[in-house]
Amino acid sequence: MLDPHHTSVPRGCILTGLAVFGLLCMGCMEESPPARFTRQIEWIGKGQWLKADTHLHTKFSDGAHTVSEVVARGAGHGCDVLAVTDHADRALGAATPEYAEAIEVARREHPNLLILAGLEWNVPPWDGDEHATVLMPAGPDEFLQLADFKKQFDDYGRDSHDAALADAALTWLALQVDRDGIAPVVIYNHPSRKDARSIENVADLQRWRGINELVIGFSGAPGHQAGEPLGAYEYREFPIDRWDPAAARVGDAWDALLQAGIDVWAARAPSDFHKVAPSGVSDYWPGEFSETWMYVPDRTAAGVLRAFHAGSFFAAHGHIIREVRLVVVAPGLERPAESGEAIEVAVGTDLDISVEGLVPDFDWSGMANRIDLVELIAITPDMARVVAEQEPASGTRLLSTTIPVPQGGLVLRARGRRRVADGPDLMFYTNPIRVVARPVEPAHVVRLPDWSRSQLLGLGLCALAVVSLAVSVTQRLNSKSAPP
Structure with missing residues (x-):
């Protein structure tokens, strides 16, 4: 039979100590670096x-x-x-x-x-x-x-x-x-x-x-x-x-x-x-x-x-477009990336991609002008295909989409077309942006810095002190509440 006056360490206190230990570990872990440029146009x-x-x-x-x-x-x-x-x-x-x-x-x-x-x-x-x-x-x-x-x-x-x-x-x-x-x-x-x-x-x-x-x-x-x-x-x-x-x-x-x-x-x-x-x-x-x-x-x-x-250039036929920009926004990137540039981003990161440009009212021949379709082409290690296409509305943003960074990274380029009923379409093309994929470790893997044995011992002692403090507080509370 258990002694009702026996002083034990409540499970909650132990869990508290372990939680603090976990927080200490997490605080020392390196966060995934933000996106960065590997080739930048100044x-x-x-x-x-x-x-x-x-x-x-x-x-x-x-x-x-x-x-x-x-x-x-x-x-x-x-x-x-x-x-x-x-x-x-x-x-x-x-x-x-x-x-x-x-x-x-x-x-x-x-x-x-x-x-x-x-x-x-x-x-x-x-x-x-x-x-x-x-x-x-x-x-x-x-x-x-x-x-x-x-x-x-x-x-x-x-x-x-x-x-x-x-x-x-x-x-x-x-x-x-x-x-x-x-x-x-x-x-x-x-x-x-x-x-x-x-x-x-x-x-x-x-x-x-x-x-x-x-x-x-x-x-x-x-x-x-x-x-x-x-x-x-x-x-x-x-x-x-x-x-x-x-x-x-x-x-x-x-x-x-x-x-x-x-x-x-x-x-x-x-x-x-x-x-x-x-x-x-x-x-x-x-x-x-x-x-x-x-x-x-x-x-x-x-x-x-x-x-x-x-x-940093694009090309078009028929004077159908001006100031075309292929733009990639990634978390932590100091500014959006544009054609000709290269960035490094963690695998799985969502990229916000847009194609922007000014559409003149009239084309090279004086006819009313428009852009009928804009396509985004993605090139990965195992394929190349159109991954997004949109019919532009009014304004300068011609296409907007979000794509996660796959394993192996990708390269993005864009094109747009003005349909011509009785002949080849009038097109514009951009140069590409390269996205280098930075591997990420699985979520269940806890990656600690390269600590020395003395640093690890110090961290362990800190955690032990937290648990010891919890035990001491519990004992005092139990002694005060015990019957005379």
């Missing part, structure tokens, strides 16, 4: 938008118009940035002293216009079948550098063709960084025009990016949008709603590269202007139909090249 929120066309031709190669005329027309169609990029065939006039003088004259004629000097490179080992835009940092040596590049590395008409020459060209270009750290830009043009399958572009871009990151990506939309066939695609692959299938077909080359961890930018829509003619093949003037909008740190040639490297 001018987001304080830059400016510039309209650019960085792929056009003049009489210095196979174009039909002078540099001054093409530049004047581009300025008239609202371009802030133009790059003269005549073919680099060694028998043509690009990168000659006359070429340099014509560009300098155009710069004097249009002091508020940014006119970049470049070339369209015949990329080894394909003779003249594959092309890339090469843009040099503006400066006293830009034309000498272009001439040197043309002489050493253009592949057209060579006696032999070797892919190693392209590797050497990229290595050489990496040495042409200017005193402010601005590097040249290389962009693969009309990538699927001569391909049997657009997915072939993956291997080419992987090779070039294995040398360095000067090849920032490819033209998601080819030029030659006024003629037939669209983009001058006459082989086996053809544009989808005016965009190269490498970008337009979900899961194709662009997504495969992103899936492989290679961040390339393809939200570019140049004119590839050659000529305007009353009959036969003709092009839209720079800026007339195709637009690439750059979000730059400042209105300089260097700012444009920095934006190309960063991925």
